[in-house]
Amino acid sequence: MKAAYFEAHGGPENIRVGDLPDPEPQAGEVVLSVEAAALNHLDLWVRRGIPELEIPLPHVGGSDFAGRITRLGDGVEGWEIGERVTANPGLWCDRCEWCARGEHSLCERYGIVGEHVAGGLAEEVRVPVRNLLRLPEGFPAERAAAAPLVYQTAWRALITRAGLRAGQTVLITGASGGVSTAAIQIAKLVDARVIAVTSGKHVDAVRELGADEVIDRDREDLSVVAWKLTGKRGVDVVLDGVGEAVWARCVRALSPDGCLVTYGATTGARGCPDIRLVFWRQLRIIGSTMASDSEFREVMGLVLDGTLKPVIDVVWPLERAREAHERLEAGEQFGKIVLTP
Numbered sequence: 001m002k003a004a005y006f007e008a009h010g011g012p013e014n015i016r017v018g019d020l021p022d023p024e025p026q027a028g029e030v031v032l033s034v035e036a037a038a039l040n041h042l043d044l045w046v047r048r049g050i051p052e053l054e055i056p057l058p059h060v061g062g063s064d065f066a067g068r069i070t071r072l073g074d075g076v077e078g079w080e081i082g083e084r085v086t087a088n089p090g091l092w093c094d095r096c097e098w099c100a101r102g103e104h105s106l107c108e109r110y111g112i113v114g115e116h117v118a119g120g121l122a123e124e125v126r127v128p129v130r131n132l133l134r135l136p137e138g139f140p141a142e143r144a145a146a147a148p149l150v151y152q153t154a155w156r157a158l159i160t161r162a163g164l165r166a167g168q169t170v171l172i173t174g175a176s177g178g179v180s181t182a183a184i185q186i187a188k189l190v191d192a193r194v195i196a197v198t199s200g201k202h203v204d205a206v207r208e209l210g211a212d213e214v215i216d217r218d219r220e221d222l223s224v225v226a227w228k229l230t231g232k233r234g235v236d237v238v239l240d241g242v243g244e245a246v247w248a249r250c251v252r253a254l255s256p257d258g259c260l261v262t263y264g265a266t267t268g269a270r271g272c273p274d275i276r277l278v279f280w281r282q283l284r285i286i287g288s289t290m291a292s293d294s295e296f297r298e299v300m301g302l303v304l305d306g307t308l309k310p311v312i313d314v315v316w317p318l319e320r321a322r323e324a325h326e327r328l329e330a331g332e333q334f335g336k337i338v339l340t341p
């Protein structure tokens with residue numbers, strides 16, 4: 001099959017498009033013929049090399065995809081060849097304490113398709129049958145492929161972990177990103193007020209997406225502006241995946257009893273908030289990663305019924321995979337980069 005892959009960790013120049021062996025479904029798995037797949041920032045980390053993660057090479061990235069079932073592994077029941085599906089990219093053991101509680105993204109052996117095993121930036125991908133989600137008749141593959149990883153991450157972080165409610169104010173950093181564009185929509189769906197932080201080139205698009213206020217990070221200090229916009233009260237929730245470059249300011253932007261929910265560290269992993277602010281304002285700093293399978297299905301229901309609409313930056317042929325990595329790495333994209341084999 002044709003695939004976008006790398007044989008050595010490093011820069012985008014390592015991405016090749018060529019032939020790899022077809023995947024064979026194991027027991028409890030299916031193979032899909034991919035119609036569309038999407039990139040995540042995760043693909044950049046995996047390509048650069050994550051020190052504690054050893055993966056077999058060549059590696060095919062792409063945690064998000066949609067397509068048709070072409071082959072069934074042993075023991076697969078209830079699914080037919082030809083059905084159109086997307087999938088939860090999370091991989092869990094179903095045996096540990098956390099899986100027993102339904103907390104799949106806390107699983108002791110948690111993994112992600114496209115990170116720990118081959119992903120969907122290819123003509124075919126192998127996936128456990130329990131991860132599958134049927135697409136409604138005629139649902140565009142590009143839209144389905146743009147959703148699974150980022151919507152589940154944004155949903156769990158905002159709704160389950162931070163408990164965002166109507167009338168609260170949420171500040172969302174890196175607003176042009178995949179998770180953040182999903183988060184802006186989810187926050188508006190629950191009637192929260194959204195203050196989004198983005199680079200100058202994306203200010204208009206972020207406002208059009210529904211943010212109530214937009215802070216231009218090239219010109220403004222987010223904590224100062226957030227302070228002004230809330231009448232010196234601060235925001236109830238900050239959702240951040242940018243990390244080091246903004247963390248101290250994110251903490252300063254919080255109201256008393258405010259909650260910073262972190263799910264990423266794009267710019268670096270060292271945050272150094274003023275500890276006195278944390279206890280004096282009685283702040284909550286919490287983490288969030290991916291989601292449980294039930295959270296995935298809940299938010300994807302809203303994507304598949306059209307309530308939430310993934311923001312698609314470009315749809316390119318798979319042959320442009322290297323260029324796609326470069327575009328994402330440079331932060332030029334607005335929303336999701338989708339590739340079609």
Ligand SMILES: NC(=O)c1ccc[n+]([C@@H]2O[C@H](COP(=O)([O-])OP(=O)(O)OC[C@H]3O[C@@H](n4cnc5c(N)ncnc54)[C@H](OP(=O)(O)O)[C@@H]3O)[C@@H](O)[C@H]2O)c1
Pocket residue numbers: 040041042045149150153173174175176177178179180197198199202217241242245246263264265266267288289290328331333335
């Ligand atoms: N824990 C989890 O489960 C989980 C899940 C998904 C993603 N993540 C992590 O979360 C992060 C975001 O993921 P994503 O796929 O949404 O990423 P993405 O689509 O690549 O978006 C990242 C955004 O961060 C902003 N940014 C980049 N450099 C910046 C800088 N120097 N200063 C301030 N902002 C900067 C940019 O937005 P603006 O130009 O709009 O500011 C950029 O669009 C990644 O680090 C990813 O690995 C974690």
Ligand SMILES: [Zn+2]
Pocket residue numbers: 092093094095096097098099100106107108109110
């Ligand atoms: Zn488990």
